[in-house]
Amino acid sequence: MGKLKNLNPITRSNIITYVMVVILYAVMQALLSAKVISSSTAGLLVPITAYICLSISLNLVVGISGELSLGHAGFMSVGAFTGVIVASMLAGSISVGWVRLLVSMLVGGAFAGLAGFVVGVPVMRLHGDYLAIVTLAFGEIIKNLLNNLYAGFDASGLHLSMTSAQALGMEGGKIVINGPQGAVGITKLSNFTMGFLLMLFTLFVVLNLINSRTGRAIMAVRDNRIAAESVGINTTKYRLIAFVVSAALAGMAGALYAQNFSSIVPKKFSHLGLCGARWHGQHPWRHHRRHRAHDSAREVALHRRLPHAHVCDRAHCRHAHHKQSCHPVEDCRHTGAIATSRRRQSRTGHRC
Secondary structure, eight states, rough: OOOHSOHHHHHHHHHHHHHHHHHHHHHHHHHHHTSSSSSHHHHTHHHHHHHHHHHHHHHHIIIIIIIOOOOOHHHHHHHHHHHHHHHHHEEEOOHHHHHHHHHHHHHHHHHHHHHHHHHHHHHHHOOHHHHHHHHHHHHHHHHHHHHHHHHHHHHHHHEEESSSSSOOOSSSSSSEEEEEOOOOOOOOOHHHHHHHHEEEEEEEHHHHHHSSSSHHHHHHHHHHHHHHHHTTTTHHHHHHHHHHHHHHHHHHHHHHHHHHSSSSOOGGGGHHHHHHHTTTTTGGGGTTTHHHHHHHHHHHHTTTTTTTEEEEEEEOOHHHHHHOOSSSSSEEEEEEEOOOHHHHHHHTTTTT
16 A cells, blocks of 8 residues: 555556556356346447547547537447448458457457547547547448448458449348448357456556657647647648557547447447537636646646746736736747737837
C-alpha cells in the first residue's frame, strides 16, 4: 500500500482503474459460475463489453480531442463485417476459436483505422457542426454500401460484388455477406472473457495516449487551437491521431459484437449514430475552457522547450498593463514579444 502511495498520481489512478475492471470481471464470473445470472442476462454481457469499448473510444474523440463525431457507428460496422469475413475464411486453417476471434478483431480494427484515416484526412480540417455533418454522412454511406455488398469465398479466394450473389462467380464456396440480409451463418466466437480483455486493452491504449506527449498535445489543441499552433503544434496531425485510434478501437469492438450473433445486418448499427447525435450542442469541455486554456498551452510550451511561448488569461495574468487596459475577452495570446489583438492596443504596445 505504501508503494502505491509513492507512485505518480496518474499511474496510481490508472492502476486503480485496471484493478476495478478486474474485480468486476471476477464478480461477474463468480455469479455466472453460481448460476445466479439468467441465460438471457448472460447473453447481454458481450454486447455490454463491446458498448463499453465503443464509448471509451468515442470519448477519445468527443471528450479528449474535443471534436463532435457522429460516424462512430460506421467504423464499428466496418470492423464488424471485416471481422466476420476474416473469421469465416480462417475457419479451415485455425481451429482454435479464441485465436480466430483475436485475429479477426485485429484485422477488423486495422480496416476500421484505415477507414478512419481515409475519412479523417479531409474531415479533420473541419470544425464543429461541419465535422458532425460529414461524419454522420460517412456513417450513412457505409450502411448503404454494406446493404448492397455481397461477399463470399471459395478455393480461389475472396469474391466481392455490389450487384448480386450470382455475380460473385464462385464455384461452391460460402456466401458470408448477402446484401440486405447482412452477414449470415456466423460462428459465435465471442465470449465475456474476450470482451473483458478488449476492455482492458482499450483502457490501456486510451489512458496511455492521454498521458503521453501526444495526448497533451491533443488536449492543448482542444483547449485553445490558436495557442497550440503558436507553439508549433500541428493541430491537424494530432486531431487525426485521436480520430484514427478511436476508429480502430471501435472496429475491434464491432468485430467482437458481430461474432456474438448468428447473423447481423447493417441497420443494427444505425441506432449508435442516432444516440451519438445527443452530444450535439453539448460540449462539457467548454464550460471550463477559459481556466484550462492557458494551463494546457503553457504545459505544451514547456514540454517542447519553448520558454518564450506562453498564454495568459486576463484573470490570471501577472502583467500590470493587462489588468489596467485589457478588455474582458476570453484570453490574450503572446509568443515572445509578439501579441495578438482582439479589441484595441494598450499603451505598452501589446494588444489584448
